[in-house]
Amino acid sequence: MKMSSKARYGLYVAVELAKNYKSDEYLNVATLSQATGVTEKYLEQIIALMKKSGIVSATRGAAGGYKLTACPEDITVGQVLRAVEDNLEIVDCLHSECSQRGKCVARNLWGKLYDNINSYLDTISLTKLAEDDI
Amino acid sequence: MKMSSKARYGLYVAVELAKNYKSDEYLNVATLSQATGVTEKYLEQIIALMKKSGIVSATRGAAGGYKLTACPEDITVGQVLRAVEDNLEIVDCLHSECSQRGKCVARNLWGKLYDNINSYLDTISLTKLAEDDI
DNA sequence: TTCAATTCCTACTAAATTACTATGAATAGT
DNA sequence: ACTATTCATAGTAATTTAGTAGGAATTGAA
Numbered sequence: 121m122k123m124s125s126k127a128r129y130g131l132y133v134a135v136e137l138a139k140n141y142k143s144d145e146y147l148n149v150a151t152l153s154q155a156t157g158v159t160e161k162y163l164e165q166i167i168a169l170m171k172k173s174g175i176v177s178a179t180r181g182a183a184g185g186y187k188l189t190a191c192p193e194d195i196t197v198g199q200v201l202r203a204v205e206d207n208l209e210i211v212d213c214l215h216s217e218c219s220q221r222g223k224c225v226a227r228n229l230w231g232k233l234y235d236n237i238n239s240y241l242d243t244i245s246l247t248k249l250a251e252d253d254i
Numbered sequence: 255m256k257m258s259s260k261a262r263y264g265l266y267v268a269v270e271l272a273k274n275y276k277s278d279e280y281l282n283v284a285t286l287s288q289a290t291g292v293t294e295k296y297l298e299q300i301i302a303l304m305k306k307s308g309i310v311s312a313t314r315g316a317a318g319g320y321k322l323t324a325c326p327e328d329i330t331v332g333q334v335l336r337a338v339e340d341n342l343e344i345v346d347c348l349h350s351e352c353s354q355r356g357k358c359v360a361r362n363l364w365g366k367l368y369d370n371i372n373s374y375l376d377t378i379s380l381t382k383l384a385e386d387d388i
Numbered sequence: 389t390t391c392a393a394t395t396c397c398t399a400c401t402a403a404a405t406t407a408c409t410a411t412g413a414a415t416a417g418t
Numbered sequence: 419a420c421t422a423t424t425c426a427t428a429g430t431a432a433t434t435t436a437g438t439a440g441g442a443a444t445t446g447a448a
Contacts, residue, residue, distance in 0.1 A: 131360045180424040181416025226265045228388050236374045314395040315445025
């Protein structure tokens with residue numbers, strides 16, 4: 121059970137955008153790539169997921185780039201990770217087949233664990249994360 | 255971030271052994287395979303991990319097999335998962351390289367999340383799991 | 389002491405997933 | 419029109435997961 125690099129990079133991006141929030145300017149992917157050490161092309165894909173989930177907005181062309189759609193106090197680490205890590209879901213036996221068909225002892229457990237993880241992650245805002253106040 | 259099949263199968267095995275705990279007899283891998291629907295050879299490997307971590311003991315030969323080393327009230331889901339899922343550790347940036355070298359904002363977060371997950375998983379005994387009292 | 393039943397050990401392999409790379413179209417501003 | 423940017427999508431290499439396979443070691447019973 122591991123966090124993907126997308127999860128980590130997603131947080132890096134979120135923190136950079138949080139730092140830039142007050143300026144109200146867009147940060148482009150080249151800048152974010154430099155700040156985070158992740159290639160531009162990979163970041164594009166990660167940021168696309170964040171955009172899709174609504175925590176980031178974008179504009180194209182000169183002076184284009186990305187910014188947060190809300191202030192960093194109001195965006196949580198949980199939101200970022202759920203956006204970026206398609207699989208925060210721990211296990212997909214909720215939807216798919218299972219050798220135990222219905223009587224799986226783990227099923228309920230995974231659900232509760234998922235809730236537990238998310239409610240923790242949702243207590244941490246980007247501001248807190250950036251300040252390492254966790 | 256997904257639970258592996260080993261994690262799930264490990265729990266299946268643990269529950270079977272828990273059910274059998276009172277009898278004080280050993281359950282062999284063929285029986286466990288039938289009960290869980292997992293191949294014998296794969297189960298062997300999984301149970302080996304549980305044995306290595308000390309929650310299961312074994313004996314060979316006729317009437318051999320496996321049993322729990324403690325009563326099911328005293329063994330937690332956390333113990334099983336840590337035994338079986340080498341990677342409950344979420345991320346290994348604690349030991350290895352990281353594009354941010356030291357100033358990684360996520361590092362502390364992963365540690366706290368790990369603690370959070372484990373302390374939850376350690377509140378659930380095998381007895382509770384078997385009864386779905388989670 | 390031999391035999392059968394079992395665990396134990398370790399190497400191999402196929403499938404899936406992750407972590408990128410690559411190409412180019414669409415759009416916004418000057 | 420031109421340039422700077424995001425957006426969309428396809429491809430690929432590396433890693434991990436999930437499982438197979440073969441046989442050695444041990445135990446208990448006849």
